[in-house]
Amino acid sequence: MINVTKTFLPPKEEYDRILEEIWHSNQIANGGKLHLELRKKLKERLEVDNIILTANGTLPLQIALNLLGDEGEIITTPFSYVATTSSIVWEKCTPVFVDIHPDFLTIDEKKIEEAITPRTTLILATHVFGNPCNVEIIEKIARKHSLKVVYDAAHCFGIKYKKQSIFNYGDLSTCSFHATKLFHTGEGGAMITKDEKLYQQLFYRHNFGHAGELAYYGLGINAKMSELQAGMGLAVLQYVDSIIANHKKVAEWYDFYLKFNGYRKPSIRKFTEWNYSYYPVIFESAQLLLKIQKKLNENRVFPRRYFYPSLNKLPYVTAVKMEISEITADRIMCLPLAFDLQEKEVKEICRIINSCI
Numbered sequence: 001m002i003n004v005t006k007t008f009l010p011p012k013e014e015y016d017r018i019l020e021e022i023w024h025s026n027q028i029a030n031g032g033k034l035h036l037e038l039r040k041k042l043k044e045r046l047e048v049d050n051i052i053l054t055a056n057g058t059l060p061l062q063i064a065l066n067l068l069g070d071e072g073e074i075i076t077t078p079f080s081y082v083a084t085t086s087s088i089v090w091e092k093c094t095p096v097f098v099d100i101h102p103d104f105l106t107i108d109e110k111k112i113e114e115a116i117t118p119r120t121t122l123i124l125a126t127h128v129f130g131n132p133c134n135v136e137i138i139e140k141i142a143r144k145h146s147l148k149v150v151y152d153a154a155h156c157f158g159i160k161y162k163k164q165s166i167f168n169y170g171d172l173s174t175c176s177f178h179a180t181k182l183f184h185t186g187e188g189g190a191m192i193t194k195d196e197k198l199y200q201q202l203f204y205r206h207n208f209g210h211a212g213e214l215a216y217y218g219l220g221i222n223a224k225m226s227e228l229q230a231g232m233g234l235a236v237l238q239y240v241d242s243i244i245a246n247h248k249k250v251a252e253w254y255d256f257y258l259k260f261n262g263y264r265k266p267s268i269r270k271f272t273e274w275n276y277s278y279y280p281v282i283f284e285s286a287q288l289l290l291k292i293q294k295k296l297n298e299n300r301v302f303p304r305r306y307f308y309p310s311l312n313k314l315p316y317v318t319a320v321k322m323e324i325s326e327i328t329a330d331r332i333m334c335l336p337l338a339f340d341l342q343e344k345e346v347k348e349i350c351r352i353i354n355s356c357i
């Protein structure tokens with residue numbers, strides 16, 4: 001059976017060896033040794049100034065929206081994982097959807113300004129499949145209208161845009177280290193910002209608002225990453241470059257064996273050093289997608305319909321039409337992409353797809 005992704009597990013002895021330190025220190029929570037070590041290593045690996053490690057990739061979105069959203073209107077993309085929209089609603093803000101670009105699949109920056117109202121507080125856009133949004137134009141629009149910019153960069157481990165970590169764009173970026181993501185800590189996530197003051201505000205909010213043992217800066221919640229998660233992260237981090245290299249190899253096999261007749265790939269924005277985290281293909285019609293999905297499933301291959309449905313169709317948001325996002329969500333599927341996928345498996349998947357056209 002071949003699934004859309006496969007969780008990379010490090011050799012168990014290596015995780016055990018890291019866990020030994022917990023037994024030694026007897027500290028399993030609250031910014032222990034492993035947490036601090038992972039934070040330091042990620043800061044270096046990702047070339048960012050400030051990183052806060054969290055229990056998952058959704059809490060950073062909630063904290064950012066709670067701090068900067070002001071229960072206002074949030075300009076956002078309808079083509080992302082559900083957490084992007086649900087966090088907005090959860091934090092009592094209102095999602096205002098702006099349709100996506102048909103090739104890049106990121107929010108269409110040309111349509112942002114017409115969606116801004118006096119109630120708009122923030123732009124929350126997703127670098128979907130690790131493909132950077134048009135960060136320069138979004139920055140300009142945000143400055144002009146005094147809006148904050150938050151990027152859901154859940155898919156962006158290791159990505160650079162114009163030689164800079166993609167996490168360095170916008171006021172802050174969030175990331176997910178969930179087991180299905182390229183780099184993982186089991187469950188886990190992070191928030192990243194260049195802004196020192198914002199970093200301090202985010203930091204105390206992710207730790208109950210503590211300013212020392214007995215004082216509080218203000219309202220906070222618990223979003224801390226545990227030592228067990230950090231230990232998994234340290235074990236996986238040693239392999240992340242080889243995971244990316246293997247993903248690249250698999251993506252190149254797909255590029256080679258697929259005929260791209262009746263379906264296409266989204267475009268990656270120029271000046272991007274990508275991480276090969278997903279292999280999405282967009283079919284000419286939803287019928288063709290369903291036919292191919294059925295055929296692959298019969299052969300025990302399980303691609304996944306990322307992202308479906310278009311988020312403007314969720315039952316808890318005000319219904320609006322988002323033409324390109326809806327068409328895309330109906331026709332897009334991510335093909336299996338894992339560190340250990342073999343060339344003959346990719347070749348067989350491609351043969352099945354090509355034979356359906």
Ligand SMILES: *Cc1c(COP(=O)(O)O)cnc(C)c1O
Nearest residue numbers: 056057058081083154176177178
């Ligand atoms: C995975 C993901 C999240 C949520 O991350 P969790 O770690 O599962 O909470 C948020 N946004 C996007 C775009 C994602 O893909």
